[in-house]
Amino acid sequence: MTLGPKVPEALILPFLTGCGNASARPSSPYPEALIPAGSYPINLDPPYPVRKSKVPERGEGIVSFQVEIPIRFADVDAAGIVYYPRLLHICHQAFEELYQQRGPVPYHQWCQQSRLGFPTRRLEADFQAPVQHAGPVTVEVTTSQLGDSSVCFHFVGRQSSLEDGNPRNCFSARVWKVCVAIDRFEPTPIPADVREVLQSIEESS
Numbered sequence: 001m002t003l004g005p006k007v008p009e010a011l012i013l014p015f016l017t018g019c020g021n022a023s024a025r026p027s028s029p030y031p032e033a034l035i036p037a038g039s040y041p042i043n044l045d046p047p048y049p050v051r052k053s054k055v056p057e058r059g060e061g062i063v064s065f066q067v068e069i070p071i072r073f074a075d076v077d078a079a080g081i082v083y084y085p086r087l088l089h090i091c092h093q094a095f096e097e098l099y100q101q102r103g104p105v106p107y108h109q110w111c112q113q114s115r116l117g118f119p120t121r122r123l124e125a126d127f128q129a130p131v132q133h134a135g136p137v138t139v140e141v142t143t144s145q146l147g148d149s150s151v152c153f154h155f156v157g158r159q160s161s162l163e164d165g166n167p168r169n170c171f172s173a174r175v176w177k178v179c180v181a182i183d184r185f186e187p188t189p190i191p192a193d194v195r196e197v198l199q200s201i202e203e204s205s
Contacts, residue, residue: 068136082131094139
């Protein structure tokens, strides 16, 4: 008795050889140029490279962190523009990408290893222009009000207009976060290596 058509062995073996053995995983069938920015193929090992760029020293002229976030079909509502709660999610993606590129380790690893996190205490947002299902959004990230256990993140999202191709400001947000011990959810001092990253993009007062 069979439950369905037999699956060709050629389709099963690559999957089995990639399970539990990173070195045996087949290479990606997709050319690297076709992988959108911010995407990580499941067979990359390790999937999240640690710190792509050094943390800039204060005074080097770097006052922000910028990252391109691709717009997906699932982000768009019936009007053909990005549903506004997704823009807040894009801000959080930019926050995680800051850890990804400049942090000690990617954010999810930092949470698991240090048992610390940065939950949001307060946020404000302004929406100046629709974000369209077109090119990526460039998100600029800066910080201010850096305290012992809290910090305010500033996000500005820009996208090239479909009408004339010129970049325009689409949204901005201010998000106050508090460093907490995950097991107790109590404020705790921001670790020195993370503080160094936050200071590197701190706005001048």
